[in-house]
Amino acid sequence: MAAVPGSLIGAILETEARAPGTPLVVASDGQPSHTTLAEVVAAGRRMGTRLSDSGVAKGDVVAAMLPNWREWLVVAVAAAQSGAVLLPIVTIYGATELGFILRQSGAKWLFTPERFRGVDFAALIGTCGDLPALRHHVTVGPEFDRLETEGMIADAVPCDPQDMALLVYTSGTTAAPKGVMHSATGLLAELASMRALRARGKQEVVLSPWPPGHVAGALAMYRFLCDAVPLVLMDHWDAAVAAGLIETHRVTTSSGTPFHLSGTIAAAGTEGRDLSSLEQYLVGAAPVPASLVERCRAQGLAVYHCYGSSEHPTVTSGVVDDPVEKQLHTEGRPTPGTMLRFVDDAGVDVASGEEGEICTRGPDLFLGYLDPVLNDAAFLPGGWFRTGDIGRLDAEGYLHITDRKKDIIIRGGENISSKEVEAVLLTHPAIADAAAVAAPDDRMGEIVRACVVLKPGATLDFEGLRTHFAAAGIAKQKTPERLTIVTELPRNATGKVLKHMLRLAG
Incomplete structure (x- = not known):
């Protein structure tokens, strides 16, 4: 049976057929390994077939508590192949957060390293308490190898593109993490938006420092799977390694926080690395000093801001052609299809140009929270998401963030x-x-x-x-x-x- 059009597996298969040799580089402990999109997709489809054979049904949750490794991508393809929901989890979580997420999500399979950054994952899971839904914990090793290499590949399980395909957790403003549900339709709309904003007439090569348990890191992975964007990954941050990877693989595009960007530039100077291939850097998730942006521009590197969240990944974004003043002091303009409103505490629109709580709507907006109780406070009538951030649009349509309502x-x-x-x-x-x-x-x-x-x-x-x-x-x-x-x-x-x-x- 052919994959359903508009589904994640459908997009992955179309991309693999078009560009099977798209390269993937993974730097772990400073030692890069190399593979291709075709190899990752074949391994993921075999694993997905084994998951289906083992009882994973459409809509079941498969969790990946993995770093920026090739294996994360294999599990993502396997989830799409089997009709499961992928649940990425950041590797820094302790037993309290991990136990809550596994229990609330009802994850049936969990993939982790055996050990990573000093953590014994079997021991960690043993301290999480009762996990009634969890059936299998697979560490990267012989069992993982067997799942991705043995057996035939069956047809993908057909899924409605509007159903939940990705479940990410964010701490937000509450004591307990919140499960954020995304559909294949929403994820593919986000990728299309990024494609429209970043297209500059030549092939990008992306370096991603974001852990894939966060939506930014997961989207970098899906750009490789669904858009055939060559990808360079780091499984933990090291500014000197990042500068070396940019030079060696002629990286054109990256993203991160001011911490990542300033560290890379400093390391390049110390190590004598050539960053001339790096044309654009998208900075988000933290306040960005104007001095840092100006320093980059002096080196011919276009740096611009974006604004988004786990719930609405990219609400606004700058582009390399924005005026310098806008790159320095705004979050860019709304992405294709995204609409903004600004409201007061009662949910009433404020006057044009005045500050208010930012509310968003768009094709890549999440489906809602896994805990439906949270949705009442999160949305205004008409499906407008209340971000909890305060801002305004200037006369040219650029977003200025002025305060954080969220704590x-x-x-x-x-x-x-x-x-x-x-x-x-x-x-x-x-x-x-x-x-x-x-x-x-x-x-x-x-x-x-x-x-x-x-x-x-x-x-x-x-x-x-x-x-x-x-x-x-x-x-x-x-x-x-x-x-x-x-x-x-x-x-x-x-x-x-x-x-x-x-x-x-x-």
């Missing part, structure tokens, strides 16, 4: 929920009251600062706080990197903590 900290592109950090702080026996806020950091953009009120007679030092967070089983990146002890937290008349005052005092 999040963006550390090196990673969204960290203040509420989640605060929940862990308040379990410490010495802490009576606590708030987590963003603190500026030259390297990461923002880091977590804990502002705490101690119980009478109690003491707390930074090492004690780090030990407490390590025992809580959450990602290390969420551990506060600054500690401020205060006598009381500033609050308004209704008792809400005035976090802007804490940020100013930091």
